[in-house]
Amino acid sequence: MDKANYKIGTKEFVATMLLIIGISVSDDTSAILFQTMKNTAWMQPILSAIIIIIPLILLIKVVNVYKDKDMSEIIIHLFGKYIGSFTLFALWVLLTIRIIIESAIYTNIIETMFYSKTPPIVIYIFLMVVCGYIAIKGAVHITSIAWVVLPAIKISFLTSLLLTIGYGNLNFLFPILGPGEKVIMKESFLKASIYIDFLFLCFLLPYLKNRNVFQKASRIALPILIVELAIAFIIFLIFFDYSAAKLQNFPYHEILRYIHVGFLTNMESFFFPFWLMATFVRFSIYIYINLHIVRKVFKIERTEFLMPGLLALVILIGLIPDSPSFTLFNMKLHYFNILSPIFIVFPFLLWIVAYSKGDFKSG
Amino acid sequence: MGKSLQRFTLLVTTLLFLSGCWNQVELDKIAYVVAMGIDKEDDKIRITYLIVNPEYGTQPTGSSDVEPFAIFSFVADDLAIAKNIANTIVNKTVSYYILNQVLISEEIAQTDEFIHWLYDMTKITEVRKDLELIITKELAYDYLTKFNPALEKRPYKLFREMIRRNKESAFIPSNSELFYYLRITETDNDLYLAVYSTNEQDGVQKPSGDHRFHYDKEEIKVKGTTNKAQYLGSAVFKKGKMIGHLTEQETILSTILNENLRGDQNIYKSFTDPFNEQYTITTKMDILKKSSINLDLDKTPSTIDVEIPLTISVLTNHTMVDYYHDEKKRQELKKHIEDSLQKEFTQFIKRTQEEFKGEPFGWSLDARRHFRTNQQFEKFNWMESYPKMDVRVKVKVKFGSFGRQADVLDIRKVREKE
Numbered sequence: 001m002d003k004a005n006y007k008i009g010t011k012e013f014v015a016t017m018l019l020i021i022g023i024s025v026s027d028d029t030s031a032i033l034f035q036t037m038k039n040t041a042w043m044q045p046i047l048s049a050i051i052i053i054i055p056l057i058l059l060i061k062v063v064n065v066y067k068d069k070d071m072s073e074i075i076i077h078l079f080g081k082y083i084g085s086f087t088l089f090a091l092w093v094l095l096t097i098r099i100i101i102e103s104a105i106y107t108n109i110i111e112t113m114f115y116s117k118t119p120p121i122v123i124y125i126f127l128m129v130v131c132g133y134i135a136i137k138g139a140v141h142i143t144s145i146a147w148v149v150l151p152a153i154k155i156s157f158l159t160s161l162l163l164t165i166g167y168g169n170l171n172f173l174f175p176i177l178g179p180g181e182k183v184i185m186k187e188s189f190l191k192a193s194i195y196i197d198f199l200f201l202c203f204l205l206p207y208l209k210n211r212n213v214f215q216k217a218s219r220i221a222l223p224i225l226i227v228e229l230a231i232a233f234i235i236f237l238i239f240f241d242y243s244a245a246k247l248q249n250f251p252y253h254e255i256l257r258y259i260h261v262g263f264l265t266n267m268e269s270f271f272f273p274f275w276l277m278a279t280f281v282r283f284s285i286y287i288y289i290n291l292h293i294v295r296k297v298f299k300i301e302r303t304e305f306l307m308p309g310l311l312a313l314v315i316l317i318g319l320i321p322d323s324p325s326f327t328l329f330n331m332k333l334h335y336f337n338i339l340s341p342i343f344i345v346f347p348f349l350l351w352i353v354a355y356s357k358g359d360f361k362s363g
Numbered sequence: 364m365g366k367s368l369q370r371f372t373l374l375v376t377t378l379l380f381l382s383g384c385w386n387q388v389e390l391d392k393i394a395y396v397v398a399m400g401i402d403k404e405d406d407k408i409r410i411t412y413l414i415v416n417p418e419y420g421t422q423p424t425g426s427s428d429v430e431p432f433a434i435f436s437f438v439a440d441d442l443a444i445a446k447n448i449a450n451t452i453v454n455k456t457v458s459y460y461i462l463n464q465v466l467i468s469e470e471i472a473q474t475d476e477f478i479h480w481l482y483d484m485t486k487i488t489e490v491r492k493d494l495e496l497i498i499t500k501e502l503a504y505d506y507l508t509k510f511n512p513a514l515e516k517r518p519y520k521l522f523r524e525m526i527r528r529n530k531e532s533a534f535i536p537s538n539s540e541l542f543y544y545l546r547i548t549e550t551d552n553d554l555y556l557a558v559y560s561t562n563e564q565d566g567v568q569k570p571s572g573d574h575r576f577h578y579d580k581e582e583i584k585v586k587g588t589t590n591k592a593q594y595l596g597s598a599v600f601k602k603g604k605m606i607g608h609l610t611e612q613e614t615i616l617s618t619i620l621n622e623n624l625r626g627d628q629n630i631y632k633s634f635t636d637p638f639n640e641q642y643t644i645t646t647k648m649d650i651l652k653k654s655s656i657n658l659d660l661d662k663t664p665s666t667i668d669v670e671i672p673l674t675i676s677v678l679t680n681h682t683m684v685d686y687y688h689d690e691k692k693r694q695e696l697k698k699h700i701e702d703s704l705q706k707e708f709t710q711f712i713k714r715t716q717e718e719f720k721g722e723p724f725g726w727s728l729d730a731r732r733h734f735r736t737n738q739q740f741e742k743f744n745w746m747e748s749y750p751k752m753d754v755r756v757k758v759k760v761k762f763g764s765f766g767r768q769a770d771v772l773d774i775r776k777v778r779e780k781e
Contacts, residue, residue, distance in 0.1 A: 038737060116488055118385035130376055141368060148369065169623050171728035177736045243549040258492050258542065265491070266460070280376055 007209040010216050012143035013201075015150040017221035018228075020282040021197050022154075025232040026252040026275055027105055029194065032333050034246040037187045039237055040178035041245075045229035047188035049222060052195050052344060056222070059347035060215050062354050063202060070206040072296035078353040085297060092293045094339065095200055096314070099286045101335055103127065104318035105328050106279055112325070113253045114272060121319060128311045131283035136304050139207045139288050146281045149274075156274040160252075160267070161235050163259040168238035178242075193339035194229070195222075199346065203289045249325055287311075390417070394455035397432070397519045398464040400503025401480065403471040404438050408480055410445050411436040411466075411504045413518055414453065431516040436504050442483035459489040464522045465496055465541070466503040466560070469598070469605065478548065478603030484541060492542040495526055498598035498605065500561040500569070509562045510592065526558065529594050531629045533618040534578070534611040535559070536597045536723075548603040552727035552745040554719060556597040556617065559608060567595050567608075576610045601721050609723075616711045619671060621724040622654060631678075637699035638692075642681035646700070649674045649763065656729050660743070666753045667726065671708075675700060676763040683774040686765060693762065701758045708756040716750040 033041035066074050076084035107124045115123065134142060178184065198218060208214060236251045239258075248254050256268035264270075290310060291303040300306070321327035354360060400411035412435045419431040435453055439445040446457045465484075471477055484490050499506045515521045529535045536556035547555040561567045566580025576582065580593055597609040597617070609617060615630055629647070636642040650673060657668040677696070680686065686693050715722050727745040734740040 112488060115386045122385070126378055130378055133375055134372055137368065137372070141372075145369065145372060169725070169728055171731050174728075174731035175734040175736050175740050176732075180736045180738065241546050241550055243551075244546045247549065254492070260493070277376065 006140060008140055008143045008204065008207050008213065009209050010213050010220070012140075012147040013204075013208065013213055013217035014221045015146040016143045016281070016285060017197070017201065017217060018150060018224060019146050019153065019278050020285055021195060021221075021225050022157075022228050023275075023278045023282055024194060025157075025229060026250070026278075027102075027109060028249050028329055028332065030233055030236055030251050031246065031249055032329070032336065033187070033191065033233065034236075034242055034251070035333075036179070037184060038178045038246070039173055039175070039242040040184050041242075042173070042230050042233040042237060043184055044188050044191055045194065045226050045233070047184070048192040048194055049226045051189060052192050052198075053222075055344050055347040056195075056198060056218060058351040059199065059202065060218065061360075062347070062350045063205065063214060064211050065354060065359050067211050070296075071202045072293065074350070078350060078357070088293060088297045091200075092290065092297060094342070095286065095290050095293065096310075097335065098196075098339075099283065099290060100314050100318045101328060101332050102286075103283060103314055104321065104324060105332065106283075107318065108324045108328060109250055109253060113250065113257075113268070120324075121315070124315050124318060127279070127283070128315055131280055131287055132307050132311050134280060134284040135287040135291070136307060139204050139285070139292075142281060142284045142288060143204075146285075149277045149281065153274045153278045156271050160256060160259065160271050161232065163261065163267070164235055164239050164255055167258070168235075168240075170238060172237050172241040173234065189344075190337045190340050193336045193343050195225075196339055196343045199343055200286070200289055203292055249329065388456055388458075392455050393458045393460075394453050395458055395461050397461060398466060398507065398522060399459075399462060400436070400466045400468075400499075400507050401471060402468045402502045402504055403474065407438050407440055408442075408471065409436060409438050409502075409504060410442070410449075411507050412449060412453075412457070413507055413510070414457075415518055419516065432518050434507050434510070436507075441480065443486065459487060461519065462490060463494045463519070464526075465494055466499050466506055467496060467557075468499050468502045468506075470502070472498050472557075472598065472600075472605035475604060477605070481541075481544070481603070485545065490541075492545070493540045495522075495539060495558060496541055496544055497558045497560050497594070500559070500567055501563050506560075506562040506592065525594060529558075531627065533615045533628050533630045534596070535594050536609075536614055537618060537624045537628075538621070538725075539597075544600065544603075548600070550727075551602060553725055554715075554721040554723040555600040556609065556614070556723045557600060557605075558594055559596040559598045560592060560594045562592040564591075566593060574608070574610045574613070576612075578611055597723075599719055599723060601719060606719060612707070613711050613714075616708055617723055619648070619650060619673075620654070620669065620708070620726075622656065623725045623728065634700055634703050636682050637695055638684050639682040643679070644677060644681075644696070645679045647676040647678055647763075649676070656726060658726075658730055658733060660730065660733050664751050664753050665748065666755065669708075669754065669756045670759060671756065672759045672761065673704075674761050674763045677765050680765070680771050683771045685770075685773065687770040697760050697762065701760050704758045704760075705756055708758065712754050712756065716752075716754070720750045721746050722749055 030041065033044050037044055062074065063071070066077070069077060072088050075087050078084065079087055103124070107120055107127060110123050110127070111118065111120050134145070202214070205211070205214065232252075236245055236255070239255060240248070240251060245251055253268065256271055257266075259267055261267060287307075287310065291306060294300060294306060295303045321331070394414045395417070396412045397415050398413040400409075402409040402411070413432055414435060415432045416430055435449065437448060437452070439448050449457050467477075471480070510518070512518075512521055526535070530537045535558045539556060539558050544555050544557070547553050559567060564580070566576070566582070568576045568579040568581060576596055578595060580591070585591055585593075596611045597614045598605050599607045599609060612632075615632060618624060618628060618630070628650070630649075631645060631647050633643045633645045636644045650671070652672045654669060654671040659666045659668075677686070684692050686696065712722075726749075730743075730745055731740060734743065
């Protein structure tokens with residue numbers, strides 16, 4: 001799939017991380033958090049990051065030890081042929097489910113907020129075809145696109161948030177402990193899968209310039225993401241207050257429909273293309289990683305021919321849910337809850353097995 | 364390779380915009396509703412549309428047979444089906460895209476069902492949450508059919524400017540958009556204020572109402588040739604239902620007590636002149652510093668101490684008192700203003716505690732800081748506890764300017780010479 005021989009550098013990788021994890025402020029992730037964590041939802045990115053820091057460090061350590069292996073080979077080396085392949089297959093299933101749920105949600109966003117008369121299947125097909133096409137070009141290209149569009153997207157996002165100044169009230173963040181410490185801790189643990197893309201991005205290791213890129217990029221991207229997510233949630237809370245925030249499906253887009261710059265009242269049309277670009281980058285990378293895992297697990301060389309099959313699978317299953325606003329919301333909620341323990345435990349397993357094999361000693 | 368790839372990718376991504384084609388409607392096929400009226404009719408609602416004509420004023424010759432807007436009214440089950448019903452008669456697609464005023468008759472606002480109708484608004488994607496909710500004394504249909512401005516024929520501009528200007532004078536409440544109705548009703552701790560208006564001959568004051576509007580049409584005895592719709596005072600909502608009115612003076616007080624407002628107010632208020640009761644002194648009040656609201660929720664009853672710093676510019680001086688040179692006279696005036704204001708505030712707050720049993724100033728937000736968890740705050744139940752609280756208001760006046768020319772002539776001297 002990759003005809004180019006240049007590799008992904010740190011800045012492209014950082015841009016990718018910032019875009020695909022950062023874009024979760026603009027979908028219903030925040031709505032999910034407002035439901036349970038109410039006015040303390042802004043604490044979740046910070047606390048979850050603290051919880052996953054150790055798994056992340058362990059993951060980086062393991063990856064750094066096997067400098068010439070890529071992620072799927074590491075897993076097979078550590079867990080053996082059968083359990084390793086099974087683990088890879090399980091990861092593939094988890095990634096596919098994630099693509100299906102997220103793409104269905106984003107199609108729902110486009111449909112409810114922007115193009116209400118268009119049949120959802122048309123939006124879905126367009127979205128998937130575009131992302132699939134970009135995915136075929138290869139990871140290196142996707143990440144360099146991410147680097148190119150990053151400033152535009154982040155500036156437009158920042159502008160849209162700045163325009164909410166003066167509309168809200170800081171007091172909405174109080175009572176400061178919201179639903180209570182227990183709920184805060186439990187939810188931060190259960191929703192740590194906000195950062196799970198770090199794990200999936202490991203599959204792009206062979207395309208990185210060198211192993212250090214992953215470590216450096218994580219070090220730069222994680223703090224920025226924590227700040228970005230926390231501030232975005234704070235702004236949502238200041239603007240909406242938690243009782244209204246939990247009723248909205250997509251708080252960010254509701255804000256876009258409210259703000260205005262002088263006489264320009266309907267600003268959401270202006271911010272829409274930037275949001276779309278970030279969406280494309282996100283799903284292209286997911287689809288690319290998905291096909292990459294398929295290539296390794298099933299040992300198929302030219303996976304681009306599987307693209308239409310994968311896209312069709314995603315679209316058809318994504319359209320199954322009956323009333324997308326509720327079902328997808330709930331599915332994502334439960335999916336997050338299942339993914340989080342996996343994300344936290346998996347690097348530990350990798351590290352423990354690597355350690356017991358003595359691979360750390362030989363360096 | 365990189366550059367052409369990027370260009371091609373960009374081209375391909377524009378494919379997604381094709382999915383908007385379904386939603387595309389030509390501009391001249393859309394009927395834009397700028398103002399909407401909602402009245403009760405039997406078990407349904409009567410919806411009145413004020414549809415603007417985008418072609419008005421575009422012809423340089425100003426042909427007089429092009430109407431700037433049209434009123435159209437019908438009965439519907441709810442707001443969602445209303446558009447389809449309207450389109451059986453209105454020949455362009457009805458759109459709420461630039462809807463920015465919703466006029467609601469008092470009659471329906473005072474029913475329990477009102478909140479059910481209003482929530483239809485949240486389900487319509489086109490509706491912007493920053494539209495104004497205006498409660499009308501008469502039926503919204505009558506209000507809109509009488510709407511006939513002489514000077515400004517474009518309703519959109521006219522409505523916006525009217526609202527903006529009156530919020531500046533604080534005669535109508537500032538946080539009155541749909542967004543605030545929804546938020547305040549959902550958090551259920553404060554009262555919501557909507558703009559109150561009428562287009563009737565006799566003004567907003569009801570003959571039976573005991574709280575006097577000072578600038579009501581009857582009081583100011585309006586005459587003239589232009590549109591006489593008046594925006595004055597507020598409609599008070601509790602839990603989504605209208606429970607009463609505030610006069611424009613009370614609305615001014617409410618604006619001053621509410622810390623959360625965006626503060627570009629231009630408030631003018633008149634007091635009786637302490638040196639001659641026949642005259643009034645008109646002042647401009649500025650809130651340059653934030654008021655301090657101190658809640659002590661551990662005492663029983665809980666107390667709220669509000670200290671309001673106001674900078675007052677004295678703009679009239681009919682008794683021609685020498686404020687310029689005489690410090691004592693200034694102090695007397697200051698004390699008089701402080702006492703009058705304090706009395707008004709106390710009376711007003713008492714009214715909110717006894718009659719409305721809630722406050723429209725957003726004080727529950729300050730109260731939130733005193734609690735650690737949401738459960739504790741809900742147990743305290745701000746709405747229930749507020750009427751029992753001991754509220755003390757202290758006004759601190761600082762003088763600003765005394766007008767462009769501060770010194771006035773000594774009228775006694777002038778009259779002596781006669």
